Amino acid sequence: MNAINLYIALGCADIGTFSRGRDASACIGVTPIQHxxxxxxxxxxxxxxSKNNILRSQLITGAMAEVRHIKNKEAKTKKEQWLKSLIDRRGNKCAAVALANKTVRTAFAMLTKGTEYKAELLTV
Structure with a gap:
């Protein structure tokens, strides 16, 4: 359900609604307000x-689940390594919102470029 809501919020097939991933994540409400x-x-x-309170809540709830999960395991990808270091620096809730923001931007990039997600593995 979360993926469908995100797909609808990003403008479905008409991805021309937003010019950048930051605009999409700002519309959903996972970026800082700019003054x-x-x-x-x-x-x-x-x-x-934001007008997308339900989607914002779903994204942050999912990100919190990932934050709780990642704390107890070894990082295998660059994204997991980034998340673990962010948790150490800023805490769980801030890291969850940052992960939700990254998720929206990644989904926007995948939809605009027509690509699939490929995680970058850490070199051993």
Whole structure:
């Protein structure tokens, strides 16, 4: 259900709704709110007032499950290594929102380029 909701939110086959992955993740509400004026950019908190509250909640809940799971195992991919280091630096909840943001951007890139996801394995 989550994948279908994400596919619909990204604009289905008409992917021209968003020009960048950041725009798509901002619409869903998993990027910091931007308060800019006079050339100075200030990033605020993660916006909870998006129109896609259910999708945002599903993405963050799924990301929290992955965060809890990844803490107890060895990283095998570069994404898992990134997530483990982010958990150590920022904590579980911040890492979950960042993972949800990365998921939306990855899905947007896969839909626009027509590719499949390929995880980059760590070299041993």
């Amino acid at each position: 800019s004026s006079g050339g100075k950019t200030k990033l605020g908190t993660i916006g909870k007032g």
